[in-house]
Every structure is written in structure tokens, then in C-alpha cells.
Amino acid sequence: MVDIPTRRRPLALLAIVVVAQVLLLAFQVRHTDRPQGRDIPLVRYWAVELIIPIERAGSGILSGMGGIWTGYIDLRHERSENLRLRDENGQLKLRNRELETQTAEEEHLATLLEFRKEHPEAPMLAAQVVGSSTAMLAAQVIGGSADPNSHTIFINRGLNDHVRHNMAVITPDGIVGKIVEVFPNTSQVLLISDRESGVGAMFEGTRTHGIVKGNGGPYPEMDYIVNDEKVHVGDAVITSGEDRIFPKGLPVGVVSEDKPSNPFQVIRLRSAAHLDRLEDVLVLLTEKELKLKESDASAPENKAAASLSRAQPPAPAPPKAGATKR
């Protein structure tokens, strides 16, 4: 019960009585709707005039709330759709990346195929490994040496990929080095710029043989070239195959500097392969060390091959171990 203060009670009673009589009047009086000339009970007219705005407001509020709810639902749908599209976009990006990788691998394989056609003398294993079309294994450089004096890199291929010790590592531009350590899924490559590296090489033009040795710097040196031999800057140097690691004819580099010395010239090479920014390399999956053809071995220019083993530091490995050691 609402307790009305005593002083207010007559006023409240007055309001009630007056309102009640007004309603009583409204029930009796008819409102004339002038445009249509129809009379309607005043109380109905009032009720309509009173209720309709409230109904309209309520309807507007409900409609607004419905709109908000619908918007919320739509927003949720949009959000889920957005997430789905984002996921789809991610999958498409991944698929695109895969396709790009496949394209790059195909380019590598095409290069390998071309290489194999040019060098059919290289016995290959890869027919069973990476397909019948190539004897090479594409690998990615995954790291370098922590020792600044050691020019080595790590690739993502190892024993599980049939990579073995002393296999040649090249790029389409030129030779890179050889495998010196093999792990199950990783291999270490000794670059031709390392001090302990030696590669049987020859001038492409004069066919003069020598040995390309690393010096720890960016420019390997071609050794055992007598002073009488005319060498020019820019002369191309290719592999001779005498080290039984690299097939004959692979680019090694070009002469960047030449000066006479005693007893041999000092010839510095700019390597054909970009040793300072290697990303992808190729591993020659040779079944056995390359054997010199008897004809090549008897050739006069291959006398350097005999001296190759002598030029290397004491080699504990058997003669077939190649021109370099670690």
C-alpha cells in the first residue's frame, strides 16, 4: 500500500475523483473525425491517441532492437565468413608457395637435365633417388661455419638423401665445393675458397692444367702455372676432372689477377659460382669417384693431375680420395 502523506491525501483524492469523472465524460462523449465525418467515442479516440505513439515507439524500439540483433547476427556471420576467407586465403597462399617451389624445382631439374646431357660421363645415382631424368640432388643452404677462417656451408641433404662424402656440389654457374661431412639429413660442404680446398682445373682456352686452391679469401688461386704460360685476366678456368670429384668442364671461375712469381705465377680467380650468396646448390650423386679416362690420363696436359696429389698437404686418404682433403 502506498502511504500518502496526510497533507497530500485530499489532493490525491481530488485527482482521482476528477480523473474518474473525466473518463466518465470520455465514455459518453463522441469525437468527430472531421475529414470523414464519423463520430467515435472520445475515450477510444484518447486511447488510440495515447496508445498509438507508445505502440509506435515500442515498435520502433523493437524494430531497432531487431535491427541490432540482425546486425549482430550478420556481424557474426561476417566474422565467421571473414575467418573462413582468411583461412582460405592462407591455404591459397600456401598452395601458391608450393606451386612456386615446384616451379623452381622444375627449373632446377631442367638445369640438371641439361647438365647431364652435357656431361654424360658422370656416373650417377640419382636415377633412383630424384627421378630418372637427373643425377643430381637439389639442396638448400641452411647455414654456414661459425669459424670465420673456415669456408664451409651446411645443406639440407644428408645420408637419407644418398649424399656421400666427397660428392661434388655445384651451381649452374659453377662449382661450389665438395661434401666433407655427412649427417642423416645434413651435409657440410667445403667451399673452393677454403684454405684446404683443391680442385683440378685447366684454362678453357689453352687447356693448361693446374690446381685451384683456396686461400681463405674471396679469390681462390690457380697454382702450378709456370711463368712462361701466358695468362690473361678474364681467362676462363674449368674443371679438369683430375681430382675425380668434379666432372670435367665445369666452370670454376675467371682470372681476375695475374702476376709472375717464383716458381709459378700467382693467378687469382673470381669464382664462377657466387660463393658469398649461395642459396640453392646441386649435389652430384656420383656412385663412385670419377675415373680419368685413360686417354685423358695419358694426355700431356694432364701431367698436373699427377702433381695435384703432390700439391696437396699430406693426404691420409687413398689415392682415389681426390684432390682435396680436410
Added chain:
Amino acid sequence: MSFAFNPGIQSQDNVEVHKYYTGTILGAAILAIVLQAFLHRYGHWAEMIELPLLVTIYFGVSRRNPASGLLLGAAIGLLQDALSHDNPIGLYGIAKTLVGYVASSVGARIDTEHPLSRFALVVLLFHFHQVVLAITERALLDRSAPLFTLHLLIDSLVSGAFAVLLFALLDRLRRTS
């Protein structure tokens, strides 16, 4: 929800509250309505004096209780409406409810025993009653009722003068304590 009303005496202590014998107020009200209807037959001069309004004012002022005053006014007005042939019930009821409330409220604050004050009070409440009637008619009945005219002024003065005599007569109905 309900309201609790106490229709008891609410007048101020320094103003005398007059009491009447049982049935006096009801009888006077009915008599006033009957006489009003009876006198209505005898010409225009009878319309100048509205007995139900004067009775409402008198008992409202005398009782000095707003609750009983407005209820008495409502009852007299509704009865007056019921006896009319063209007024919707509630028209006079609303007006006399307000008059009864105002009369009892004024009676509770000022002395209304003097004839001059009674005359002035009746004249003012007569016009107040007319204003409420006019507003109600305009707002609810869509009628063009005058708020104030010279004719109404004369009527109010006549009613005031007559009320002085009538109230003196009604004073005799008071119960002596």
C-alpha cells in the same frame, strides 16, 4: 496499489469546524438540486442563482475538510448532471469537485463567517466554477462556452448576495457543541 484516505478533520486548530446533524448535508444538497430544477421552470431569473453551487460552497467552507468538500461537490455535480437532459455525466461533477475542494481549503485558512467575505468568496468561486465548466466543455465536448461575460458577472453578484442570506439560513442547521 491502493490509497488510504482519512476523511477526518484536517482543519487548522485556530479555525472553528462546524458540525451538522446527521443527514443535514445530504438533505440540503438534494433539496438544492430539486429546487434548482423546480425554479428553472419559472423564468430566466432563476438561472441566475445556482443553488447546488452555493450549497457546495457553504458546506465546503463550513466543514473545512478538503476531502469531504470535494466528495460533496462531486456528488452534487454528478447528481445535477444526471438530472439534466443534455449534459454528459461528469461535466458539473468535475466543476463542483474542484469548487468543493477550493472552498474547503479556503475555509480552513480564512474566516468565512463574515457576510462580506462570504459574498466575495461566492463571487470568486462562481467564476471559478464557470471557468472550469467552460474549459471542460471546450476541451471535451467541443462546445464554445464563455469564460467570462457581463451576464456571468451579474449572475455572480446576484448569487453572492443571495448566498449571504442563504448561508445565514444554513447556519441555523449547525449542531451546537
